[in-house]
Amino acid sequence: MNRRSLAIAILVVLLLAIPLVVTSTYHMRIVNLALVFGLLAVSLNIVLGYTGQVALGHSGFFGIGAYTAALITEGGSGLLFWPGFLAAGIVTGIAGLAIGIPALRLRGHYLALATLGFGEIMRHVFFNWREVTRGMDGISGIPAPSIGIVELQGEGSYFYLALAILALAVLFCWRLQASKYGRMLAAIRDAELAAGTSGVNVARLKIAAFFISAVLAGFSGSLYAHLIRFISPDAFTFFEVTAPVLSMVIIGGVGTLIGPVLGAVVLTFLPELLRVSDAYYQLIYGAGLAAMVIFLPMGLLGALHGRLFGLFRPRAPASPASAGPPPEESAEAPDMVRAAALLSPKGGIGTGAVFEARGLTCRFGGLVAIDALDLQIQAGTVHALIGPNGSGKSTFINLATGIYQPTQGSIRFLGQEVAGARPWKVAAAGLARTFQNLRLFRSMTVRGNVLVAAVADRPAGWFETLLSLARSRAEEADLHARTEQALRLLGLWHLRDQLIRTLPHEQQRLVEIARAVAMRPRLLMLDEPAAGMNPVEVERLVTAIGRLRELGITILLIEHNVPLVMRLADRVTVLNFGRKIAEGEPDAVREEPEVVTAYLGQRLSDRLRQNNAA
């Protein structure tokens, strides 16, 4: 038994002994409240920490759960606790779906305000819907829970029930975080656009996060009702519930597994410790909160990191070797046979035009970014798209990958209309891209970034994944194998455990390409991959693009490094003010007078001609 499991065993024993040690009913009640709020904090953390959505309506969910449980069990036997508990989860879950849908459109402050409004609305419903909620009179006569014939009458026996439910919730979160869904949620949190174009169904996952969070909040509401045995609307306000629970999550550690529980314990007990000074206790409490946020910016869990026998250390290394210099790259070339086996485009290379835009137009207000553009990309080629800054090149990629909606025109990819489709649908169809101004998942390692986008042959569902069944484990192994090949292909394997932010710019660009390649795309759109690279780095990029071609990936290349374009491209299209001004073989295009004046400039044009002659 290693130190970590020993420490966990000791912790479990200590937890189980709490009711034997704490003899005062009053103090035991506070312990139990900490467990109830711990569960609510865990629930908020799923939306706030894992998914990065600021939601301020948890008092509403908590109240719906409490009222549902109270109405079902009121005046009845303690055995009704269980149906009431389940109903609380279900009803609140439905409310969570209702909130999750607007959350798809709203972001940041707007989502915060909308959810805040939801909490307020629910408070008024509890208060004014007297026929059901009894208004200010509240609901009393809520029984203590029973298990079989055992009634959990005292605070001590209730403790074991609440602890067990909280432990199950934490276990669930642990599985969720460690699964592919946990990675996808973190990807949404770090870079929502890139998550979508990497094939993550952003809409479905956000709704799922709100649903799961709401179900857990409903459970905690039910536990609350059966602990206090009386509920009234003033227990479910922003200041009674949402604000403290938000503080618990932030002080405990946003996005961590048990930080929120720790925060709940600390914040529930802090007022008790401060009771010594009745007059100033609110003041000290407030100042204490502010001090914790200032001095423990990573939360309590961050402060405990690495102490207490590693009990609070995340199992996966969070930042291995990030302090030291990156390990040297091994000179060995990737095994192209293995790479081809795992990374060849899904559905084959294809023939003819894989991509065709017709009459594509995109206007932003009065500005015409793309003007009646026709563009065909032939399978297996490198097709370059060049033109002055602001000529519509990036807009074109955004239109093709579902980020912008075209004003007019059609985009057919592999015979399928994709204009206006959601980014993850386009990604799933086999169209991948990189971003000009890097959009990587910054909290993750290099490997984690690529894993998000990797596509397995036999994906596992929610149930199999959360229970880690054979199929899910096989999928993970598959994803890891493909990720390894994608990283080796780009010469990044030695950096796999580095955090993204510790890498220089050039390597971050290559990670973007590796992430796209792991999707096994038929067509890959590269937006200025060589920007900020020196000639040596550009050579590495040329090698990498050569390997992508070898795999059979068709490439659209946007690039200002014209000599690079001339070397790589089979065909070049030149845009100016959103219109095509030239198209053809590279050598022919660079001689067009309009291209020289609008884009190349005389000097570069002369130099290219000299190079060609030499």
Place this chain on the structure above:
Amino acid sequence: MLLELTAVRAAYADDVEVLHGIDLAVGEGELVTLIGANGAGKTTTLRTIMGLAAIKGGAVRFRGQDTAGLSTPDIARLGISLVPEGRGVCPGLTVFENLRIAATPWIRFGQSIRPDLERVYDLFPVLAERRDQLGWSLSGGQQQMLAIGRALVARPGLMLLDEPSLGLAPNLVEEVFETLKRINAEGVAVLLVEQNAFMALEVSQRGYVIERGAVSLESDAATLMNDERVKAAYLGG
């Protein structure tokens, strides 16, 4: 010397030392280029001069004054202005407002900003046409011009530029380097960080090669351009 760095060591917030003893100097009216691989410490050097990265050892002197302990605005007031990588144009301000904020160090003394604006609009006529347009709506090239113009309005003795050609169309890259030559000819010293080392050295008088956080080579621009090692590593043959 206008600017002098002696054995400067610097680190970012996470205490990872990036510069391990940089020695370099820029004279009055000089145009000097720093070249080196990504991650070698070029940007950090500029940020250290500007007081944006913590100095762990050595000294940065501008016109003989040690900048240790000075804040970034103080350093800007001494006469150094930075054109950051990615341009750093304020997206919600108009072209005029972007230029106007750079006058902050001196405008309260009642001096007119008009000659400064005229100088910028003369260098970049397109900015005059778009003086009331918001920063975000400019193309990449116009934003780069605005960033350079803004640095000029601060009336610098030394201008630091970080990758001014990044993401620009070739004809604009040419224009930017021509403009730098003009600005330099008007008496502003320039320290330039640039991946496009060939074009940068062509307009420079001297250059430094930075490798792994230290200067590995220092010479006049023509010598660097003919150095076999520099050619192979940074000029692309």
